[in-house]
Amino acid sequence: MRQQTLEPFILSLVIKELIQSFFSRLILCKMSGFDKKLKQRKETFKKRTDQEQSMNKRIESTIQISKLNREKLLNQKRLNDFTLRSLTETHDLGLNLEQMIGKIPQYINLGEQTSIEQKKSSLIQLRKYMCHPTPPIEAIVAYGFFEEVKNILRFENNFDLIFESMKCLAIICEKSTNYIKYLFDDGFLVLILEFLKQENHNLIEISLLCLGFILKNNIQYRDFFFENGYLPNILLLFENYSQANIQRTNSWVITILCQDKKKERKEIIGSILPCLITLLDSQNIEVLADVCLSLYSITRNIKNIPSVIKLGTIPKLVNLLLQNNTTIQSGSLSVLSNIVSKTDLYIQILLESNILSTFIHLLHSTKSQTFKSEILFVLSNICTCNEQQMQWIIESDLLNQLLNILSKIVPIHSVYVEASWIISNMIANSNSEQLEYIIKCGGLEFLAKSLSSTIIDYDLIHPCLSATRKLIKKNNPKNLQFLEELEVFQRIEILFQNKNPQIQKKVGKILELYSKNVKNEIFTEEND
Numbered sequence: 001m002r003q004q005t006l007e008p009f010i011l012s013l014v015i016k017e018l019i020q021s022f023f024s025r026l027i028l029c030k031m032s033g034f035d036k037k038l039k040q041r042k043e044t045f046k047k048r049t050d051q052e053q054s055m056n057k058r059i060e061s062t063i064q065i066s067k068l069n070r071e072k073l074l075n076q077k078r079l080n081d082f083t084l085r086s087l088t089e090t091h092d093l094g095l096n097l098e099q100m101i102g103k104i105p106q107y108i109n110l111g112e113q114t115s116i117e118q119k120k121s122s123l124i125q126l127r128k129y130m131c132h133p134t135p136p137i138e139a140i141v142a143y144g145f146f147e148e149v150k151n152i153l154r155f156e157n158n159f160d161l162i163f164e165s166m167k168c169l170a171i172i173c174e175k176s177t178n179y180i181k182y183l184f185d186d187g188f189l190v191l192i193l194e195f196l197k198q199e200n201h202n203l204i205e206i207s208l209l210c211l212g213f214i215l216k217n218n219i220q221y222r223d224f225f226f227e228n229g230y231l232p233n234i235l236l237l238f239e240n241y242s243q244a245n246i247q248r249t250n251s252w253v254i255t256i257l258c259q260d261k262k263k264e265r266k267e268i269i270g271s272i273l274p275c276l277i278t279l280l281d282s283q284n285i286e287v288l289a290d291v292c293l294s295l296y297s298i299t300r301n302i303k304n305i306p307s308v309i310k311l312g313t314i315p316k317l318v319n320l321l322l323q324n325n326t327t328i329q330s331g332s333l334s335v336l337s338n339i340v341s342k343t344d345l346y347i348q349i350l351l352e353s354n355i356l357s358t359f360i361h362l363l364h365s366t367k368s369q370t371f372k373s374e375i376l377f378v379l380s381n382i383c384t385c386n387e388q389q390m391q392w393i394i395e396s397d398l399l400n401q402l403l404n405i406l407s408k409i410v411p412i413h414s415v416y417v418e419a420s421w422i423i424s425n426m427i428a429n430s431n432s433e434q435l436e437y438i439i440k441c442g443g444l445e446f447l448a449k450s451l452s453s454t455i456i457d458y459d460l461i462h463p464c465l466s467a468t469r470k471l472i473k474k475n476n477p478k479n480l481q482f483l484e485e486l487e488v489f490q491r492i493e494i495l496f497q498n499k500n501p502q503i504q505k506k507v508g509k510i511l512e513l514y515s516k517n518v519k520n521e522i523f524t525e526e527n528d
Helices: 008-031 056-080 082-087 097-108 116-130 137-142 145-155 159-175 177-185 188-195 201-217 219-227 231-240 244-257 266-279 285-299 302-310 313-320 326-340 344-352 355-365 369-382 387-395 398-407 413-428 432-441 443-452 458-473 477-485 488-495 501-527
Strands: none
Touching: 097 116, 097 137, 116 137, 116 159, 137 145, 137 159, 145 159, 145 177, 145 188, 159 177, 159 188, 159 201, 177 188, 177 201, 177 219, 188 201, 188 219, 201 219, 201 244, 219 244, 231 244, 231 266, 244 266, 244 285, 266 285, 266 302, 285 302, 285 313, 285 326, 302 313, 302 326, 302 344, 313 326, 313 344, 326 344, 326 369, 344 355, 344 369, 344 387, 355 369, 355 398, 369 413, 387 398, 387 432, 398 413, 398 432, 398 443, 413 432, 413 443, 413 458, 432 443, 432 477, 443 458, 443 488, 458 477, 458 488, 458 501, 477 488, 488 501
């Protein structure tokens, strides 16, 4: 029981008066027309997580971050690729758009040109036009460029001509997606796939680039690719060619094939996934980045996660976190964030893979606060674990290490919020002994400070309000003592004056729960 500084009778009067003062506010809270509770993302977070709104908003922001990282990596892949970069170097030929359009006819009629060198020279000139700051691509296509190129790809045996033609197609696909449908409808995709069977490395690479641009444009083209059994030809390239340029371009194509979340393809799990797990041992940074992107896309579908785990993916992803490359680290984290919040089993596998010591090391070593917030987000999901797993977390000294790190920096908003959720989830899922340790370390005090801020930020105070509610619901008088010593209820009462309906609603529920708890305690004391 809490220490009492008043006689029981006087104490009961004081508390009854306090209850009455809250009563009118609680009625207002119930009548304020608040929005209905947001639907829980059952496929994303376990039921044990904060039932009110705890993860909904944060998972949205994290998905957005992952999506931006994904697009960034895809664009970075295109820009870093040696072949494409060399193809699309800007060519300022001293001609304006009108002048270039006037010269196109003399280069476009490749069938009328007799020598190989003349045809090659024309293709090079057209490619330079395509790379001009104001490329006349529409005019080039209108003059019948695709028909001329198709004839070369079908009937010419000269490698240089085929290679130059494929370069031009790659540039058109990269610069203007408007013509990709024409390429698909007119049979270019089949021709490109046939060139992947050639033994020339440069031709294979440029064919993969064209293939990637086409497949990326429309799910219909990806359906065609899978339905006609072209996937084995792509996967065989990993085995047959160790050259870095082919490996990285091929891995980029795989990321495109894996991007359809709503489309369940048996080939993804049966053929692509085992290949990806093997590629996690690659020494090529770009290949690893693409593999992480593919695994991120695959694990967005909860049905795929058991297969991913069964192949021993998690220990390899944890090892990637130690790579001295933020792109790889962020990619690995994005996959782990998809996996971690599903079941206790997945959390256990993570714990057994030394994820906690790895994260603690990264929190100390990384200077990027954005990366710190990504780590903390995954840790906050790990902390939705059961009591046995919580003991792992406590014995890892995570909380002390976290508070020590935060004391040495001025944390950005996302770092502070995610750190608060770690402590809030630890409080919510701990037993009484573990809870005393958390409070002794200063965890609850850290949360309580958010209530004293001069600027009321719902994202910042939400973890503390959630933890307070959980502590009251545990029905342990010691918990009330902890909260009172930190003046949490006084601060919460002040928050009730805030005009934010989310804050009013949450604070009203806490005060109502607190009042019921105190009533029960008084009743128990009087009966004793």
